[in-house]
Amino acid sequence: MQKTWLITGVSSGFGLAMTKQLLAKGDRVVGTVRKDKNVRELMEKYPNTFFRYFLDVTDTAAIKSLVEDAFDALGTIDVVVSNAGYGLFGAAEELSDEEVTQIIDTNLVGAIQLIRAAIPYFRKQQQGRFIQISSYGGQVAFPGNSMYHATKWGIEGFCESVAQELAPFNIGMTLIEPGGARTEFRYGSAKVAKLMTEYNGNPAHAFLSMLDETNGLAPGDPEKMAARIIESAAIEPAPLRIVLGSQALASTIEVLQKRVTDFINQKETAASTDIDSLNNN
Template sequence: MMQKTWLITGVSSGFGLELTKQLLAKGDRVIGTVRNDEHVLALMQQYPETFFRYFLDMTDTAAIKALVENVFASLGTIDVVISNAGYGLFGAAEEVSDQEVIQIIETNLVGSIQLIRAVIPYFRKQKHGRFIQISSYGGQVAFPGNSMYHATKWGIEGFCESAAQELAPFNIGMTIIEPGGARTEFRYGSAKVAKLMPEYNGNPAHAFLPMLDEANGAAPGDPKKMAAQIIESAEIEPAPLRLVLGSQALESTISVLQTRIADFDKQRESAASTDFVE
């Protein structure tokens, strides 16, 4: 199998770090972005010829465009882009601050969109490429106390589903990854919590609190196995539009979608009643 070149955002922890380790171990090249390189120093030393670390703030669109231009100019090609950088924000809609709203949208949603947009012209010119967007089963299923995170994931899924149809004629694939809970720093370390209000104590909005404490039981997902499936998905032709990782995530998604369809089915008569009758 030929060596591939991967661009992955957010490789200092979680899925990004695990993906990078597995790809480098099998001989591929990885361009990995970080905000702090503390956790990738060992990889830089171990793989000086195939691991290229860049600092990147996903809220800086000009920096995203400059990075993409630099990578294509220096390496000639990228085969797969994994848009992974992002974080969780917990708290009721009323509890999150204006700045927290802006920051998570700019990081998780706008940053991912701008990364994909920056790469598209290069993928078109080389007549191939694969985008892999790390979303969540929270891009299909919504829970209380997580409204802003869901807003970014539902948003990026809509963007990707539309863009996938635009890019398919250029031999460019798009896959949305929807993992369930995994034993990564995302849940136990990097997740942000809004300034909680006592008015929401006992409210479903604060049901997330036990989940953030590993003492209450670890998440079911194995990051190594999940990363391996994400990597394997890049070889599937045509690109699968969505890939759900984790049995609990899949069951929850199916249940929610079945309920949604049943609700829509009940509206056939009322929906039709609003059509013009010629």
């Protein structure tokens, strides 16, 4: 059965890989871009199933207009994929105020507003699936990535809460947590702050080695990851989180196990702050 997808950021990375795979199997895609250079071929090849829209996800009014136009034009949209975003690297002190604001507006606020804009339409349909592209960096934190982690941890909390609100309407929510992949996210669109010599040799600058292709490419295959993301839309009930990449999963498990152990070791301290009557019952 043909499905209709709305995907932000389809000019590169997972968004482009997903769009190509979906169109090849006969689905319809509403895809947003900032520039259409990389999707012109798709526009020519799939004039009846690929619908390109220009969108700046930091523009909330434009997001609402896009969602309204897409649902009005196509009648039903089955899956909304919030994919647009980018990485920002540098120590917290090195980041400018403008860089902090921009990544929050793009990765966090833009994603929130897209989901909020589509909820009423999914609710009226009594069905739909949200797929939020997060990162294993939504669970694991590295130095030199503070604001990227802030946006991903933020959107994960938002989605986990909203998933519970929408379940009664047969609307699913899935957070995709990819590890490193060979996309423009790491080797093209990544933004680096104005670095300070004071942080040379500091863990905050370890990312410089990661961004250098001569040190080896990321292990993740974007085509395979895109295929797994597409497949997730058919899983019932919707999985809340899917980690992509063996290294990402191993790192996530290690961090979460340590976090749980740390919490267990705080049992007495936590109980010591309860009202006495609670401890006596």
